[in-house]
Amino acid sequence: MSSQLLASTIINGVLNGGLYGLLGLAIVLVFRTTAVANFAQGELGMFAGFILLMGVLPLDLPLWLSWLITVAVSGVIGGAVYLIMLRPRPNAGHLNMTVRTLGFYTLIYAVSVYAWGALEPYRVPTVFGPETVPVLGFSISYDQLGTVGVTIIMAAAFLLFFRYTQLGLAMRAVAINPEVASLQGINVRRIALSVWLIAGAIGAIVGLLVAPISFLETSLMRPYILKAFTAAIMGGLYSFAGVLVGGVILGVAESFAAVAISIHMREPFVFMVLLLVLLLRPAGILGKVQRGRV
């Protein structure tokens, strides 16, 4: 393997892996606080790409502002999903709740295909600019650099938020024991709503990072959701740091599999990584004890 190829393989892997990790964070957060496996997490990102392209860009605002607006709108969508689809009949059980997210996944996809067509690629402008920079003798695009940068900032913000803020602490308490949390004066339902807002926003950020690199189309996030779940499991469905590390390991591993074995083996390879982790480290790569809720 040439060093050029090696470098680009690693960069691609880290870049994608970071995105799996981010999406995985949202999945773990939602799962821990509301006991729902959110299958629609990826589609929220795809939808955000179209919101940006179709709804916000025509307003002719600065690109960064359009970005922020899109992220906010997507957060609101996440909150609305919780209020409309998960609030009613709250005692229905995890299985039913998960089916509801599947329903929303189907809905958001159907709406997108109706509005923007299946398999129709759209070009989304990048906030980072089209240039490339040489780093240690390799050329890296601003897009790649920016994506990695945003991923790192988001991950750091996420970890700090949960470690040092009252709201983050309350969310952790709800995740561990909702009843004890409510006895401390925490409004568990409001926390769940905030969690879904965050999930919507994270979905949008990932979608907006992916869309300019590949073309935006309705199945944009399909390859991401399973990998995000895998990253979540690598974090033992608990440790945020574990999810991020897991995502990066997964991204780099599949990137190497694609180059070294065959591009077709990239997706099946993820399955192998998943099985390996589950069999060798069922509590996650950084985990000690399994605390699954389901």
Added chain:
Amino acid sequence: MLLQAEGLRVGYGEMMALHGISLQAGAGEIVAVLGANGAGKTTLLRTLSGLLSARAGRISFDGHDVSRRPAHQLVRLGISHVPEGRGVLAELTVIENLQLGAYARGGVRKSGGLDRVFELFPVLAERRDQPAGMLSGGEQQMLAIGRSLLARPKLLMIDELSLGLAPRIVHQLMDLMHTIKTEGLSVLLVEQNVHQTLKVADRVYLLVNGHIAFQGTPDALRAEGDLMRTYLGTD
């Protein structure tokens, strides 16, 4: 009366656990609820703190009708409940557990009172950054009580204060209940440890199969030899 419950009927599915319970607690009073396993003590506390809904009856607290209020609102009104099993969040550190206690009061800094909790329970200060799951049973009970105090309650409800604790610790915690009381707080104690409880309580309710079989002073209960023997297993 600070707390006044009338005719509470509570059930799980088809089964009724409380058949019309009325209970009162005044300001600065220690009220104890005694009863055998399965008598309905936990159900009563969970109803009072808003975790369960009564099918009939009224609860008023500090002048508000709180029959339909959810738990997290009752904390703000001044009811704090140490649940059965203490409800310490083992994965969080001691200080994080305490911060949660002050959540309803806008955080420990705003709430104040952290120094006081550390003064009451110096061991918590020593272990403030350790995961709460590493504490001993007695220390966890102290953490749970400290956390509740940080919510600055008017009424502190504790489910099984003495369960699984060494006599020395039980003594210390019962003394603490007395101290708290002299500061004007009310305490509602659910207990199976009859002797210790009768020493500190001002008034006692005896719960039998979801009914109140006795209410009155500890001395009056002690005089009811039959009740003591039959339902509390003491002589």
Added chain:
Amino acid sequence: MPGKTSGWAFALIAVAALAIAPLWLGTYPRYVISVWLIFALSAVGLNIPIGLASIYSFGHGGFMLIGAYATGVATISWGWPLLPAMLLAVVIAIAVGALIGLPSLRLTGFSLAIVTFAFGYMLFHVVKAFDLTGGPQGLFMPETALARAWGGRPLYYMVLAIFVVGVFWAHSIATGKTGRALRTLGTNEIVAQSLGINLLRAKMLSFMLSGVYGAVAGSLLALVTTYVAPETYTPELSINMFAAVMIGGSGTLVGPILGALFIVLIPELTQSAQNLSEIIYALIFCLVATLFPSGLLGMAKSAIRRLRPQPVPAAVRE
């Protein structure tokens, strides 16, 4: 539901109706009914892990893929007759079902769900990668004698016959020893263990049984649609199958059949609404899942029950 006399009578009438209807029906309605019966068969099998044992299985489309591709490859590339080809499909599905069930004791429900999802996802990508399985285009099935003779009715009757056998077998599983074991472990694994139920064997069995149903359904689908394409067996198929069971009413016999009707019929019925059909399907999907957690069957039952007054259950305060 069979079990009461009225249930048996209902089942008999339904089968009789399905048996005489094609004498008058044209090719297209017959085709739609066949597809429904195939999906219903598949859903009835998926109900075994989901409805009985409360195990999430998000990879059922993978079993259908195995059925379709094994049948396709064996008949086209190796020139096997149909029956041995279908048998091969079933054997592979049983083996794969056992493999998926193998780690089930070590995994939480969530992790196992992701494993099953990943399994379906992986197969979808694998068949696209190999020439043997026709790559991204897939395989065209040769027209069988079953489809040629008498306007294709023999194929229809074969589907119906297998469906009926499958439903009765599922019924006897659900009401028999296996069903009791699965339901017990679905409610409480510790109790199940104390009753001497071998958890690993029971869980593996539930995947193997659902695999048999999925593979047979996939085989039949290949025959009826005469086409084995990767795009039919996407991860969305697994999701739709799961939805069919949950929307119809899991844990019941009729529920999955109703649910299959839902996922097959709604898109067909709303086709006149052009591209809106997918949206209408998704909306109904969301509505049923949110408002009727126990599915269409539960919804019907609660409508009946509402005629009688009910005691208020203990509830957590809003």
